[in-house]
Amino acid sequence: MRLEIKGLTKRFGSFTANDSIDLVVEPGEIHCLLGENGAGKSTLMNMLYGLLTPTEGEILLDGEPVTFDGPGDALAAGIGMVHQHFMLVPVFTVAENVMLGHEQTRGAGVLNRRAARKQVRELSDRYRLHVDPDALVEDIPVGVQQRVEILKALASHAKILILDEPTAVLTPQEIEELMGIMRELKAQGTSIIFITHKLREVKEIGDKISVIRRGKVVGTAPPSASENELAEMMVGRDVQLVVGKEAANVGEPVLKAEGISVVDPRGHLVVKDVSFEARAGEVLGIAGVQGNGQTELIKSLLGLVKPDAGRISLNGKDISRHGPRQSLEEGIGYIPEDRSHDGYVGTFSVRENLVLDLYRTDEFSSGPALKLDKIAANAKARIEEFDIRTESADTPVASLSGGNQQKVVVAREFSRPLKVLIASQPTRGVDVGSIEFIHKRIIAERDRGTAVVIVSTELEEIYALSDRIAVMYDGRIVATVSPETPREQLGLLMAGAVPGGPDGTEVA
Numbered sequence: 001m002r003l004e005i006k007g008l009t010k011r012f013g014s015f016t017a018n019d020s021i022d023l024v025v026e027p028g029e030i031h032c033l034l035g036e037n038g039a040g041k042s043t044l045m046n047m048l049y050g051l052l053t054p055t056e057g058e059i060l061l062d063g064e065p066v067t068f069d070g071p072g073d074a075l076a077a078g079i080g081m082v083h084q085h086f087m088l089v090p091v092f093t094v095a096e097n098v099m100l101g102h103e104q105t106r107g108a109g110v111l112n113r114r115a116a117r118k119q120v121r122e123l124s125d126r127y128r129l130h131v132d133p134d135a136l137v138e139d140i141p142v143g144v145q146q147r148v149e150i151l152k153a154l155a156s157h158a159k160i161l162i163l164d165e166p167t168a169v170l171t172p173q174e175i176e177e178l179m180g181i182m183r184e185l186k187a188q189g190t191s192i193i194f195i196t197h198k199l200r201e202v203k204e205i206g207d208k209i210s211v212i213r214r215g216k217v218v219g220t221a222p223p224s225a226s227e228n229e230l231a232e233m234m235v236g237r238d239v240q241l242v243v244g245k246e247a248a249n250v251g252e253p254v255l256k257a258e259g260i261s262v263v264d265p266r267g268h269l270v271v272k273d274v275s276f277e278a279r280a281g282e283v284l285g286i287a288g289v290q291g292n293g294q295t296e297l298i299k300s301l302l303g304l305v306k307p308d309a310g311r312i313s314l315n316g317k318d319i320s321r322h323g324p325r326q327s328l329e330e331g332i333g334y335i336p337e338d339r340s341h342d343g344y345v346g347t348f349s350v351r352e353n354l355v356l357d358l359y360r361t362d363e364f365s366s367g368p369a370l371k372l373d374k375i376a377a378n379a380k381a382r383i384e385e386f387d388i389r390t391e392s393a394d395t396p397v398a399s400l401s402g403g404n405q406q407k408v409v410v411a412r413e414f415s416r417p418l419k420v421l422i423a424s425q426p427t428r429g430v431d432v433g434s435i436e437f438i439h440k441r442i443i444a445e446r447d448r449g450t451a452v453v454i455v456s457t458e459l460e461e462i463y464a465l466s467d468r469i470a471v472m473y474d475g476r477i478v479a480t481v482s483p484e485t486p487r488e489q490l491g492l493l494m495a496g497a498v499p500g501g502p503d504g505t506e507v508a
């Protein structure tokens, strides 16, 4: 099916999120959309999927103008979408989730489970998307959840599939699998609109690239364009894809973890006797495939989960029993991997979120009274400094674009004196221009003498920032190596190869 968008415009009040967009997606084409955070990509997709009503303009399918009153209409017309933020029901099975919305019901609205399971099997065979129809969504890894979302979109025979930043939460292996799925769908004639901030992915899979900036299409490019060219088109200026930094001036250990073990709520030992030191003026990168204990380790350092064994100390002081608030007050900065869960309060304004863990300080309150003028001035400064694209400081964080929500969290954590900065996936969902900025800020924080711990599943990010790299596998730190270590060796360690084994991995 051929999709043509003509002069599509979307205004929110006086703000124009999409400004007369023209775009053509040919049958069986993988069309990539690139653009800064807040450029208007998700807004455009939400109009195509019937979630938003265009202010002006037309959508044509095979030359026929269409209008959608909701996603049901879009699906019926052959457009499926996988959202930037997952919309599955965690306590339902895979089959139930896939059939939700277009379920065959048996009498009194009861889902026909057997039919649902059968249909999911058929779909998953047809598109080679392997899932267990009976698994509970909450029990399966995000990569598989993604597959379920795709199946759900395909269940109504979508001829055009919209994937809005599907790879932001996937591991490199899961991304490879997704690319395979996309190729398969393309071969079967499905058109795909693919949104990502990772230029490498665009170059690998795209047939055509359109770039959106501030609500307008600013150009198209072939996948043979260089990453630097694409970055410049997106951001409108030259972007340093790798941040320059001096050698670290390493000081004393600041944060020490000794023999940390964590048992998860299901009773599995997920962190196994982990010890490390984070030293002043140094970036310690923690590399690993998602799900090897990094999440739980970091949460235990912050007091978000209690370790079952071990000791955590900050400048020699035992903080093992501290809760998150005490840890933050002691000078630990924290950028969580899941911003919507631990990073901000969506219904609160940008201004309030920028002082979430700071409002009790003398700077922003005296006794029980808040210094509202100081809070407002802080918001103004941070919005400017971090280039947070928001209508105003009053806007609820929930209505910001994904990348701009991340910038709110990052800006807040950089707003106070830190002894330690712990950042998990600090640039998840963030555009290349903002990655450059956040990376520079992390290095500046290091150079100020802060001990920095970065957890990332992106090898690029680990290499760009780290002075030492600790590799986690199966709940343990299996090796600590220098950033000179070749990628293949790091990859092997991440996959569980034994350090110093036959592959000759050195230990730093």
Ligand SMILES: Nc1ncnc2c1ncn2[C@@H]1O[C@H](COP(=O)(O)OP(=O)(O)OP(=O)(O)O)[C@@H](O)[C@H]1O
Residues within 6 Å of the ligand: 012, 015, 017, 035, 036, 037, 038, 039, 040, 041, 042, 043, 044, 084, 389, 390, 391, 399, 400, 401, 402, 403, 404, 429
């Ligand atoms: N419901 C809404 N009300 C008001 N403003 C909105 C609404 N939805 C989106 N916006 C604004 O429209 C702009 C475009 O947002 P959109 O989510 O489309 O960006 P995006 O290109 O998908 O960015 P990202 O890469 O960060 O996901 C943003 O400035 C956002 O704050």
Ligand SMILES: [Mg+2]
Residues within 6 Å of the ligand: 041, 042, 043, 084, 164, 401, 402
């Ligand atoms: Mg978006």
